[in-house]
Amino acid sequence: MYAIRLHAFGPAxxxxxxxxxxxxxxxxxxxxxxxxxxxxxxxxMLRKxxxxxxxxPELPTIPGREVAGTVDRIGADVDPSHLGARVVAHLGAVPGGYAALAVTExxxxxxxxxxxxxxxAVAMIGTGRTTSGILQFTELGPASVAMVTAAAGGIGTLLVQYAKNAGAMVIGLAGGPAKVDQVRRNGADLAVDYLRPDWPEQVRERIGDRGASVLFDSVGGEIARAALGLLGKGGQHLIYGWSGQTSDEQVRQSLSVDELAARGVTSHVVIGxxxxxxxxxxxxxxxxxAMAEAAxxxxxxxxxxxxxAEAAAAHHALETRATTGKVVLIPQPNAPRVGLPSWPTHGTGNRPERGRAVD
Incomplete structure (x- = not known):
């Protein structure tokens, strides 16, 4: 079979x-x-x-823990009805997903x-699972105003959809005109470019004095601090990623605890x-x-x-925030061996969002 293997930690x-x-x-x-x-x-992260x-992992290793496809062989004690089934699975602690064939329980x-x-399906078993986990920490309804950072990303896309389905007003933040257009097409009531210095004023003009009720934050840093100022009394700040920071503790330290407390705003790291x-x-x-919501x-x-075959390019794109949505590798029969192509072969053409967030 064809597969991607890592023999030494380092670059893509x-x-x-x-x-x-x-x-x-x-x-x-x-x-x-x-x-x-x-x-x-x-x-x-593991690659590096x-x-x-x-x-x-022990090296060499085949990375990847999320796969979808068709069951083509079964082991002992497995019901034969699984043969030929279209399935998706998270492999858990055992990698092996970047391959034409993968084994799992x-x-x-x-x-x-x-x-x-x-x-x-792969997007929902990973990104969808995380989105479902984040949504455990809040309740959204017609009275809610939800702000979503990195709203053109995999999780951001699903959060925008969920909030709209719940009847909330949705403010989507993204980096660059192309990503902002994507957020708007996804249903956000207001899509703003957080690379523009006046973006908080655009949001404030739309939501008025009531402020936002929840901030879904996977970016952190200056963008999160500006967004926190747009939360209304009793608002929620739900952190599931960060950029320009190396840990959730540093994210917490960057916030003005006294100011948040005075406004009744709560801030929680919900990932993990x-x-x-x-x-x-x-x-x-x-x-x-997640699968039920998609179904x-x-x-x-x-x-x-x-x-x-272009897994290296996929990693590079993800690390430089030049992707939209969930990044997925597609095995191709008899694909030639390739290296890292000249960038941006698979980019979106717009300026990448700053920083990193979980997918």
């Missing part, structure tokens, strides 16, 4: 496109002929040798809804353990919610596709 160019033996499923496992594999910001929610499988293709605790310790609960047509992910 270290991701090598290789031919490897086909894996075989063991007892209780299935093999998936991969039609789409998700790329996560955590993948870029940085620890995160997962330990550093049958208990991790979800059936792909008929209205989703494989790339969209808090999200898992709200889900009863079971991330599969969030996966099921019902209430959430539709944005996807940025790259050929599997």
């Amino acid at each position: 160019e270290n991701l090598q496109y290789e031919t490897l033996p086909d894996p075989a499923p063991g007892p209780g496992q299935v093999r998936i002929a991969v039609a789409a594999a998700g790329v996560h910001l955590v993948d870029t 040798g940085q620890t995160g929610p997962f330990p550093l 049958v208990a991790r499988l979800h059936e792909i809804p008929a209205n989703l293709d494989s790339a969209e 353990p808090p999200m898992l605790a709200r889900a009863g310790g079971d991330l599969r609960v969030l996966e099921k919610r 019902a047509g209430r959430l539709r992910p944005a996807v940025h596709r790259f050929p599997l």
Whole structure:
């Protein structure tokens, strides 16, 4: 099979496109002929040798933990009815997604809804799962005003859709005209370019004195501080990513606690353990919610596709914020071996958003 392997921690160019033996499923496992594999910001951290929610892998390794495709082989003790099924799965702590074939436990499988293709299903099992986790911390309705930073990203796209479905007014922040247009097309009541210095005034003019009720923040830094000033009394600041910061503690330290307290504004980091605790310790609960929302047509992910052979370009694009939506790798039969192309082969043509956020 074709696969991407990492032999040494370092830059994106270290991701090598290789031919490897086909894996075989063991007892209780299935093999998936991969039609789409998700790329996560955590993948870029691990590639560079940085620890995160997962330990550093032993090298060489096949990165990636989100796959969708068709079950083409089953192991012992697996119901034969799984053969030929369209499925999506999060592989958990075991990588191996950047490949034409991937093996995982049958208990991790979800059936792909008929209205989703494989790339969209991968987006929902990863980005959709995280979105469902974030939404555990707030209630949205017709009286709500929701601000979403990085609103053209994978999670931002879904948050805008969810808030609109709940009847809320939605303010989407993005970097550059093309991304702002995408946020507007996604349904935001107001889409603003946070690279413009007057963007807070644009928001204030639209929402008036009441202020926003919730800020979904994956950017942090100066943009978050400006957005916090737009929250109304009793507003929520939900942090699930950061830019220009290296930890959630530094994000907290950048906020004026006294000022927030005087306005009754609360600020919480919701990614990681808090999200898992709200889900009863079971991330599969969030996966099921995400897939149900997609199956019902209430959430539709944005996807940025790259050929599997161009995983290095995909990593580079994600790290430089030159993507929109969830980054997904598509295996292609007999694809040639390639290196990192001249940038921006797969870019959106607009100025990348500053900083980084979780997908």
